[in-house]
Amino acid sequence: MKVRNNLRVLLAKHDMKQKEFAIKSGFSEKVISDVVNQRLIRYPLTLIEAIVTIFDIKDMNEVFNIIEEDTSIK
Numbered sequence: 001m002k003v004r005n006n007l008r009v010l011l012a013k014h015d016m017k018q019k020e021f022a023i024k025s026g027f028s029e030k031v032i033s034d035v036v037n038q039r040l041i042r043y044p045l046t047l048i049e050a051i052v053t054i055f056d057i058k059d060m061n062e063v064f065n066i067i068e069e070d071t072s073i074k
Contacts, residue, residue: 002067005043008036010055010062025050 011021022032027047034040035047051063 002069004038004065004067005035006063006065007032007051010051010057011036014055021054024054 007021010016011018018032018036019029022029025032025047027050031040031047035043048063051057052060055062057063
């Protein structure tokens with residue numbers, strides 16, 4: 001099982017560029033790029049708070065998904 005964030009989807013839905021989100025959130029463009037490309041292992045609480053505030057999210061399922069991995073051998 002993997003947990004994936006939906007920041008790429010949220011940015012597209014709100015017609016917002018990574019750079020604009022970085023400015024609004026106070027995080028560097030590098031950090032935002034790492035989040036969008038699923039390269040962060042741990043998410044700072046302040047980043048999650050920025051995501052839910054900027055996009056007015058009421059349900060954390062809009063921010064994260066749990067992905068089932070196929071463990072069968074082919």
